[in-house]
Amino acid sequence: MALDSKIPNGPISDKWTDYKDHINLVNPANKRNLDVIVVGTGLAGGSAAATLAELGYNVKAFCFQDSPRRAHSIAAQGGINAAKNYQGDGDSVFRLFYDTVKGGDYRAREANVHRLAEVSTNIIDQCVAQGVPLAREYGGLLDNRSFGGALVSRTFYARGQTGQQLLLGAYSAMNRQIGRGKITMHNRHEMLDIVIVNGKARGIIARNLITGAIERHSAHAVVIASGGYGNVFFLSTNAMGSNATAAWKIHKKGAYFANPCYTQIHPTCIPVSGDHQSKLTLMSESLRNDGRIWVPAKIEDAIAIREGKKKAIDLSESERDYYLERRYPAFGNLVPRDVASRAAKERCDAGFGVNKTGEAVYLDFAAAIQRYGKEQAFLKGVDATDKEAVTKLGTEVVKNKYGNLFQMYYKIVDEDPYTSPMMIYPAVHYTMGGTWVDYNLMTTIPGCFSIGESNFSDHGANRLGASALMQGLADGYFVLPYTIGDYLSPDIKMGPISTDTPEFEAAEKAVKGQIEKFMNNNGTHSVDYFHKKLGKIMWNKVGMARNAKGLTEAIEEIAALREEFYKDVKVPGTDKGFNQELEKATRVADFLELGELFAKDALHRNESCGGHFREEYQTEEGEAKRDDENFAYVAAWEYKGKPSDAVLHKENLVFDAVKLVQRNYK
Numbered sequence: 001m002a003l004d005s006k007i008p009n010g011p012i013s014d015k016w017t018d019y020k021d022h023i024n025l026v027n028p029a030n031k032r033n034l035d036v037i038v039v040g041t042g043l044a045g046g047s048a049a050a051t052l053a054e055l056g057y058n059v060k061a062f063c064f065q066d067s068p069r070r071a072h073s074i075a076a077q078g079g080i081n082a083a084k085n086y087q088g089d090g091d092s093v094f095r096l097f098y099d100t101v102k103g104g105d106y107r108a109r110e111a112n113v114h115r116l117a118e119v120s121t122n123i124i125d126q127c128v129a130q131g132v133p134l135a136r137e138y139g140g141l142l143d144n145r146s147f148g149g150a151l152v153s154r155t156f157y158a159r160g161q162t163g164q165q166l167l168l169g170a171y172s173a174m175n176r177q178i179g180r181g182k183i184t185m186h187n188r189h190e191m192l193d194i195v196i197v198n199g200k201a202r203g204i205i206a207r208n209l210i211t212g213a214i215e216r217h218s219a220h221a222v223v224i225a226s227g228g229y230g231n232v233f234f235l236s237t238n239a240m241g242s243n244a245t246a247a248w249k250i251h252k253k254g255a256y257f258a259n260p261c262y263t264q265i266h267p268t269c270i271p272v273s274g275d276h277q278s279k280l281t282l283m284s285e286s287l288r289n290d291g292r293i294w295v296p297a298k299i300e301d302a303i304a305i306r307e308g309k310k311k312a313i314d315l316s317e318s319e320r321d322y323y324l325e326r327r328y329p330a331f332g333n334l335v336p337r338d339v340a341s342r343a344a345k346e347r348c349d350a351g352f353g354v355n356k357t358g359e360a361v362y363l364d365f366a367a368a369i370q371r372y373g374k375e376q377a378f379l380k381g382v383d384a385t386d387k388e389a390v391t392k393l394g395t396e397v398v399k400n401k402y403g404n405l406f407q408m409y410y411k412i413v414d415e416d417p418y419t420s421p422m423m424i425y426p427a428v429h430y431t432m433g434g435t436w437v438d439y440n441l442m443t444t445i446p447g448c449f450s451i452g453e454s455n456f457s458d459h460g461a462n463r464l465g466a467s468a469l470m471q472g473l474a475d476g477y478f479v480l481p482y483t484i485g486d487y488l489s490p491d492i493k494m495g496p497i498s499t500d501t502p503e504f505e506a507a508e509k510a511v512k513g514q515i516e517k518f519m520n521n522n523g524t525h526s527v528d529y530f531h532k533k534l535g536k537i538m539w540n541k542v543g544m545a546r547n548a549k550g551l552t553e554a555i556e557e558i559a560a561l562r563e564e565f566y567k568d569v570k571v572p573g574t575d576k577g578f579n580q581e582l583e584k585a586t587r588v589a590d591f592l593e594l595g596e597l598f599a600k601d602a603l604h605r606n607e608s609c610g611g612h613f614r615e616e617y618q619t620e621e622g623e624a625k626r627d628d629e630n631f632a633y634v635a636a637w638e639y640k641g642k643p644s645d646a647v648l649h650k651e652n653l654v655f656d657a658v659k660l661v662q663r664n665y666k
Contacts, residue, residue, distance in 0.1 A: 003256075003636060003651045006438040007111045012657045013094075016115045019439075020482055024489035031056030034488050035219040035496065037204055039191045039246050041068035041174070043076075043167055043469055044452025045225030047476025050173035053182035055481060060217055061174070061183055062206060064190045064241060064583075069171040072227055072239045073472065076163025077284035077405065079147065079155035080469040082120040087144050091152040093117045094657075100467060101658050103149040103336050104432070104460020105610040105626060107262070109634070110655050111439060112457045119478040120470050124156055126477055130169035133158050145289050147465035149336040155466040160284050160405040166469055170476070189215070191246045192511045192586065194222060194253050194448060197503045201250075201448035205507045207515075209583060212576045214512055216504045218497035220488055221447045223480065224250060225472075228431035228453040230263065232591045232598065233543070234535025236428035237269060237282040243587040244594050247435050247454045255443035256636035256649060258456035259433035260594065261602035264463050264611045265544050266429030267340035270412055271360040275532075280427040281412055283363070284405055285465040288333045290368035290398065291422070293340070295352040295361050297321040302352045312354070312362055312421045323347055338462045338610050338624070341426035345544050346622060348425070355423050364421035369394035426544060430468055432459040432611060433601075436636040436651070440483035441475060444636075449484060451475035456634065461610025515575050518585045523570040527584040530565045534558065534588070534595055542599050547615040551603040555596055559644065562592040596643035604648065607631045 008015040026034065034057050038049045041063040049061045065071060085091040097117040101108055124142070128134065134156050135143040144153040158165040177183040188209040195203040195218070203218035229244035230236040251257045268288060270281045296302040297319055304310040324343060325332045335343075344361050347353070354360050373394025377384040384390060395418050399406065406417045413423070435443050435450040437457055442449050452472040459467065537557050541550035565588070573579040608617040608624035609631070617625045634651040 003436070003649050004438060005109065005651055006440055007109075008439065012111060012114045015111055016118055023482060023486040026485045026489050026492060028056050030492040032058065033492055033495070034058065035060065036221050036223060036484065037062070037217060037219040038223045038225060039204065040071065040225035040227060040452075040454070041065075042071035042073035042225065042227060042452065043163070043170060043472035044454075044476045045223070046071065046073075046167060046170035046174055047473050048223055048225060048451060048480050049183055050170055050177055051477050051481045052484070053177035053180070054173070056182070059177070059183045060186065060219060062186045062189045062191055062204075064188065064209060066187055068174055068185065068187070069167060071167060072242050073167045073469070074164040075237070075239065075282065076469055077160045077282065078286035079145065079157035079162050079466040080123065080166065080473070081147070081154050081464070081466045082124045082156060082470065083117055083154060084121055084124060084142075084144075085152075085154075086141060087153045089152045091154050093121075095152065096120060096154065098658055099150050100458070100464055101460065101655070103464040104462055105624070106460065106628065106632065106655060106658075107259070107609055107634075107653065108460030109457050109651075109653065110657060114657065115479065116458050116471060116474050119474045122478055123470065123473045126473075127166060127169050130172060132165050132169040134165075135159065145286060146334055147285055148288060148331070148334045148340065149464040150334075155286075157286065160286065160402055163469060166473065170473075186217075190583065191226075192249065193507045194250050194445070195504050195507045196253055196445065197497070197501060200446045202497050203499060203504065205504075205511045207511070210578055212574070212579070214508055216499035216508060218499045218504070220491045220494065220497060221449065221484055223484070224435065224448065224450045224454050225452050225476070226454050228434065229260070229591070229594055230428045230431050232534070232595050233428040233538045234531050235272065235277060235280050235539070237266060237280050240279055243590070245587050245590050247450070248590040248594055250435060250443060250445060250448055250450075252639050254445045254639070255448060255450070256436040256638055257434070257597065258436035258634050258636045259461075259601065260431075260598040260637070261542075261605060261612045262432035262456075262459075262461045262610060263428060263598075264337055264430040264432060265341040265426040267337055267344055267426045268363065268424050269427035269429070270409065271355055271423055271425035272357065272427075281408065282427070282429060283409060283422065283424060284402075285337070287363060287402060287405060287422075288340070290401070291333065291363040291365050292322055292367055293324050293333050293344070293361055293363055293424075294320045294322045295347045295354060299351050302354060305354050306356060306358060312364070313419075321347075321352070336462055337465065338613070341544060342613060342622070344424075344426055360423040360425045362421035363424045365398055365417065366421070369398055369418070372397035428539075428543075430463050432456065432461060432463055436634065440487065441480055442483070442487065447487065449480060451480055461612055514586065514589075515582065518569065518571045518582060519575050521566075521569055521571065523568040525568050525570060527569060527571065527581055527588050530561060530569060531584070531588045531591065533561055534592060537561070538595055538598070542595075542602055545613050545615050546602050548603060551599050554599040555603070555644070558592060558596045558599065562596070565589070565592055593643050597637060597646055600643060600646065601635055601637065605631055605635065
């Protein structure tokens with residue numbers, strides 16, 4: 001199948017407007033005759049379900065959590081971008097568009113990104129109308145703060161819980177529609193397959209996670225909004241339940257999977273402390289707004305700190321290396337995430353790490369506390385030379401901005417970040433790859449749409465901070481409601497889709513067959529045993545830095561591990577009720593295939609860009625070395641029975657509105 005991105009003609013600033021002016025619409029009276037399934041209730045799925053129901057469609061929403069409000073979007077802390085230019089510092093729709101394309105290392109689809117920048121301003125108005133408590137300045141206007149990869153302040157926030165507050169806004173909109181009967185909510189249900197009838201997505205097979213029942217659900221269109229696949233690494237900042245099953249199941253039924261190697265390593269996470277951990281904890285990127293990142297300038301000081309003979313506060317300014325400020329003076333501590341992550345790894349690999357494992361750097365707020373303290377001292381008429389008073393005043397300001405994050409760090413690490421620098425290290429966070437979609441957000445399966453983190457389209461090789469929430473809400477509130485209507489317009493007279501068909505029967509039989517295989521397997525090892533082994537292969541050979549030798553080994557090792565998994569996994573309990581080990585088994589089975597395709601994609605891409613860093617392709621200074629001549633394309637993989645046989649399709653990327661230039665953060 002040839003890829004057709006269906007990008008509208010005309011100037012980029014007019015594409016979305018012209019598209020909306022000429023698409024087919026569904027009469028309000030006819031929307032009530034159409035059913036839409038939405039899988040996932042995070043910011044993308046929740047906003048889509050609420051909006052589609054508000055428009056009149058009958059929505060069937062599915063989540064594996066006990067409530068839509070427990071979707072992983074609540075974990076997003078730092079903020080959401082929008083080109084409002086409230087700060088008057090030169091922001092615009094084009095500036096946000098440009099920063100997003102540039103920050104994604106010129107590997108995103110330009111038309112989708114411009115549309116994202118256009119609708120970003122509407123998102124803020126929508127959320128304020130919902131009552132989302134975004135931070136405000138003293139005069140009452142919405143406040144902004146800076147995030148990595150941008151030279152303007154455009155990030156709206158609600159302390160350190162922006163994702164949670166935005167999700168509560170979408171959740172309240174969903175609840176209104178649930179109350180009206182327009183959304184039928186299926187909590188504790190997991191999609192295990194998609195059903196295709198006459199070439200179109202017409203429903204899903206889901207497992208009731210409480211009763212174990214396998215259910216058939218039909219609709220005129222299916223929307224996948226199930227998030228990313230970061231847990232293929234086992235240790236990530238994702239919730240343990242986050243998985244790739246919905247996206248992977250549609251891939252195996254014909255949806256191309258694009259750019260799986262583009263995975264973001266977040267630079268600001270609490271470091272790994274041992275094999276006992278089941279997940280890692282993110283410290284919001286907003287902390288880099290005020291925190292300064294450093295390691296000891298002398299390796300002997302780093303060794304002394306690791307051995308407990310010295311503390312961070314024992315080192316003077318001259319004994320510290322603020323390496324991001326030194327290497328990237330224009331952006332300083334706010335360089336894009338891929339740059340900050342690799343820089344931290346480079347310092348730790350060189351022996352300057354500051355925790356017992358040698359894999360941590362400092363994030364220090366002492367300077368910010370003093371700066372804010374002196375400002376408050378002048379405002380309050382306090383002696384600005386009184387260090388104790390200044391420190392107290394500055395600590396209060398920092399506490400008001402980041403208090404819940406500091407509290408979380410203290411509870412996990414048992415160190416006070418107000419008096420001693422935080423220790424941070426990069427960790428797997430967000431996946432820029434995902435199911436391939438066209439401009440309409442539809443996959444290569446007609447009638448199957450993919451929105452939010454589950455698709456590939458908006459972030460290129462490296463997501464800018466505060467743009468994940470922007471994409472999720474843009475897709476759900478303002479893009480999908482238009483594009484899905486255009487697709488559904490011919491179906492208004494079709495009537496309900498029957499689940500009593502050979503296609504539904506075959507899909508249900510396949511799902512039950514996999515479950516029975518797991519339950520009857522006489523293995524000796526737990527699901528986590530295999531998931532952890534996969535995670536170590538992924539982190540060591542497909543992680544922050546990759547090379548051809550390691551990737552080739554990873555492909556072979558993952559294939560062997562997958563074979564061992566099916567022979568030797570042990571799933572206790574029964575499939576007739578609540579069984580979390582069975583849930584994990586189906587998810588890890590998908591990760592064991594996705595991980596191999598991930599490594600295959602990274603091996604074929606002989607360049608470094610964004611979150612994909614091949615050691616063979618770097619500048620003398622250790623920066624990513626893109627190959628725009630040979631790799632300025634989306635790698636969309638077609639499933640052919642197993643990952644090793646996947647067929648590559650290319651969508652060439654054309655940048656008409658942005659001059660293709662080499663990144664330069666110096």
